[in-house]
Amino acid sequence: MTEITIDAGGRDSAGRAFGALADEYSGHGGGWCRGESPLPYEEFAAGYHEVTAGLRAACEGLSSSLDQAGTGQVAMAAINRGTELANSRGWQV
Amino acid sequence: MTEQAWAGGLALLGVPPLPDLDVVDRHIADLDAAAAHHRKLAAESRRAHRLAGANSGPAADAVDDHVTGRDGIALTAGDLADRLSSVAGTLRVTRETLVWVGGLLAGLAALAVAAVAYAPHLLPRLRSIAARLSARLREITARLGALMRGMSTTLTNRRVDKVAGRFHDAWRAPRKLPDGTYEPRVKTTTDPAWIKKHDTDQVDIANTRYRDLPADWKRENQESARIGVQLVDEARASGVDVRSERFMEEASSVVHDKWLVRNRDWATEEQRRPYELLSHAEKEKDRDVVRMVLGI
Numbered sequence: 001m002t003e004i005t006i007d008a009g010g011r012d013s014a015g016r017a018f019g020a021l022a023d024e025y026s027g028h029g030g031g032w033c034r035g036e037s038p039l040p041y042e043e044f045a046a047g048y049h050e051v052t053a054g055l056r057a058a059c060e061g062l063s064s065s066l067d068q069a070g071t072g073q074v075a076m077a078a079i080n081r082g083t084e085l086a087n088s089r090g091w092q093v
Numbered sequence: 094m095t096e097q098a099w100a101g102g103l104a105l106l107g108v109p110p111l112p113d114l115d116v117v118d119r120h121i122a123d124l125d126a127a128a129a130h131h132r133k134l135a136a137e138s139r140r141a142h143r144l145a146g147a148n149s150g151p152a153a154d155a156v157d158d159h160v161t162g163r164d165g166i167a168l169t170a171g172d173l174a175d176r177l178s179s180v181a182g183t184l185r186v187t188r189e190t191l192v193w194v195g196g197l198l199a200g201l202a203a204l205a206v207a208a209v210a211y212a213p214h215l216l217p218r219l220r221s222i223a224a225r226l227s228a229r230l231r232e233i234t235a236r237l238g239a240l241m242r243g244m245s246t247t248l249t250n251r252r253v254d255k256v257a258g259r260f261h262d263a264w265r266a267p268r269k270l271p272d273g274t275y276e277p278r279v280k281t282t283t284d285p286a287w288i289k290k291h292d293t294d295q296v297d298i299a300n301t302r303y304r305d306l307p308a309d310w311k312r313e314n315q316e317s318a319r320i321g322v323q324l325v326d327e328a329r330a331s332g333v334d335v336r337s338e339r340f341m342e343e344a345s346s347v348v349h350d351k352w353l354v355r356n357r358d359w360a361t362e363e364q365r366r367p368y369e370l371l372s373h374a375e376k377e378k379d380r381d382v383v384r385m386v387l388g389i
Contacts, residue, residue, distance in 0.1 A: 004150030011148055017141035021134065028130055032123040038184060039112045039234055047238030050245040051180055057326050058173055058248060064388035065166050066138070069159055073145065076152065 008080035015073030022066035102202025105209060105216065106223035111195050111230075117188045124181035131174035138166045164255050179244060187237050194230045198223060249322060256318035257311065258303035259385045265299045275299035282307035313355070320351050321386035335387060345379035352379070 032052075037045035103110055142160045145153070160166050201223050208215040268276040278299040284307035288294045298310050324344045328335050346368035353360060363375060371379075 005148055005153075006150075007145065007147035010145045014141055014143075014145035017144055018138070021137055021141060025134065032127045036116065038117040038120040039187065041112075041231060041234050041238070043231070043235035044187070044238035044241075047241035047245070048180075051241040051248070053326065053330055054245045054248040054252075055173065055176060055180070057322075057329060058169070058176075058252060060329070061252070061388050062166065062169050062173065065159065065169070068388070069138075069156070069166060072159075073156060076156075 006080050006084075008077045008084065011073050011080060012077035015070050015075075015077060017070075018066055018073060019070030022063065022070050025066055026063055098206060099199060099202050102205045103198065103223075105205040105220075106198070106201055107220050108198065108223045108227045111191055111198065114188060114191060114195075117184060117191065121181050121184045121188070124177050124184065128174045128177035128181060131170045131177060135167050135170035135174065138170060142167070164258070176244065176248065180241065183237055183241055183244075187234060190230065190233050190237075194226055197226055201226070249326075253315060253318045253322050254304065256321060256385050257314035260314040260317060260382075261303040261306070263381070263385070268299050280310060282309055284308040284310075316355060317348065317352065317382050318386070320348055321382045324348070324383070325386045341380055341383055344383045345376060348379045348382045349376075 037048050039045060039048075100110060138160060142157075145156065148156075158165060161168070201219055205216060205219050205223075208219060265275050268278070270276060276299060277297045279295055279297050281294050282288065282296050283294070287296070287307035296307055296310060298306060303311065303314070321344070324347055325335055328340055328344070333340055349368040349371070353365065357365065363372065368376065368379065
């Protein structure tokens with residue numbers, strides 16, 4: 001049987017740390033290399049735009065993952081705390 | 094040689110001025126900064142994850158996978174750092190090429206200015222050398238452009254595989270058994286490489302990770318993922334808000350149309366209808382494709 005250990009405080013701290021990373025990351029944004037190509041040659045510019053657009057799309061995916069790791073873990077910790085509270089009240093009755 | 098004389102020399106040679114190196118340098122600096130930011134993010138996400146290190150169990154395993162797994166945050170950030178550095182490296186090679194060609198053209202430009210006064214008969218020869226150099230520069234930069242296009246294709250294929258893997262995991266999730274394996278679903282494959290490797294044409298697709306599936310059992314998920322990634326990328330490139338309800342409905346409609354082209358033979362009566370006439374449950378299947386691409 002799988003052993004389950006719950007440290008709601010640790011989970012909450014991790015969630016908040018990821019939330020901060022997500023905020024910082026979205027602030028940093030994918031603003032790099034937008035606009036003009038470094039070279040005016042079409043055969044170069046097309047490849048450059050493709051690769052930077054692909055990288056920016058991957059960055060957006062990463063931004064979502066960071067956000068989920070933050071909000072998800074904070075919610076998980078809250079549920080864990082709620083369960084602990086309910087259990088402790090149950091035992092006291 | 095002054096800037097003006099150099100430009101005059103180039104005009105005599107009949108070649109356009111070279112691109113501004115400052116612009117190239119700015120892009121290199123931007124890419125380097127973005128790579129450094131992602132490298133730092135990879136380390137910080139591992140540090141943040143360790144704060145929850147005392148947790149264990151299936152839920153903790155799922156978070157571990159989300160952060161430190163193969164497609165997790167830490168590796169993705171590290172991978173992006175490497176790719177950004179690679180693009181910066183390609184731009185550095187481009188810059189070196191520009192400096193090299195620029196140096197040669199500067200010499201030719203100086204000769205052209207002198208030739209006008211002292212040996213005009215040399216000008217056609219100098220022009221021909223300059224034209225060859227310019228053509229060579231365009232050839233090299235075209236190759237560098239193709240190299241970056243190749244990087245882009247690799248990146249897109251990786252994203253497609255990642256999304257297709259999510260489809261596969263979502264499909265097999267309801268089959269999960271208490272021991273962590275999945276209720277088997279054995280199928281026959283015609284993928285010769287897979288058959289040779291496994292010495293059988295039978296594959297339990299439920300208990301096989303997406304990346305280990307034979308090509309024929311990857312295909313449907315891969316096709317849906319590719320269409321989803323393409324729709325999202327095109328929309329982002331044209332400034333469309335990919336989180337809007339309008340985009341979700343338009344993209345889901347295209348996902349449905351493309352799915353129908355591939356699966357019309359066995360689609361149900363309802364599934365053959367246009368997207369707008371589908372039931373909520375059927376529409377949700379198409380929306381899930383878009384959601385998976387967007388990671389929501």
